[in-house]
Amino acid sequence: MxxxxxxxxxxxxxxxxxxxxxxxxxxxxxxxxxxxxxxxxxxxxxxxxxxxxxxxxxxxxAFSDQSGRHFCLVVEDLNGLKHKLVEAGIETWEPATIQGRPRFFCRDPFRNIIEFTTIEADYKSFEE
Missing domain, CATH: 3.10.180.10 (2,3-Dihydroxybiphenyl 1,2-Dioxygenase, domain 1)
Structure with missing residues (x-):
């Protein structure tokens, strides 16, 4: 299936x-x-x-902004999007790295977390 x-x-x-x-x-x-x-x-x-x-x-x-739930969007121009968000006054942050997947997070206007990434390589290829 x-x-x-x-x-x-x-x-x-x-x-x-x-x-x-x-x-x-x-x-x-x-x-x-x-x-x-x-x-x-x-x-x-x-x-x-x-x-x-x-x-x-x-x-x-009963909306709450305290959850760590999030979704991730793959984007073509990660740095360009980050710049656009910062220019719009939206705070971004970079979490711990995942090899082959540069990424950053932000919150939407309702405090939902969104992750943005670009898949450059399979992270498993970096594991021992």
Missing amino acids: KVRLQHVSIPRPPGSENLTRAFYGEILGLEEIPVPSTIRQFDLIWFALGPETELHVFAEE
Whole structure:
């Protein structure tokens, strides 16, 4: 059986639709896609992450920004994106390294953690 990731869902505070679209749509350049009509009442905003993967951002009343949960996006120009985020006033940080995978993290406007990376080599090739 083959398994693949279809979507990731992350929370945002209610009423933050404009900020969601500004960060994920304008700053990160993700394409907003329509939410199915059968679930539009749930205050969702969806973005495409490539041809078959989606990001679902949902409104949550009991929102907490204390979790370490995160998702990772592979990008072509890691340094260019980092510069764009810093220029937009978004703090970034670099965690412990993974060989063959330069990376950095940031938080979206709702304090969800996002990891960005470029896969240069299989990290297992660096293991003894």
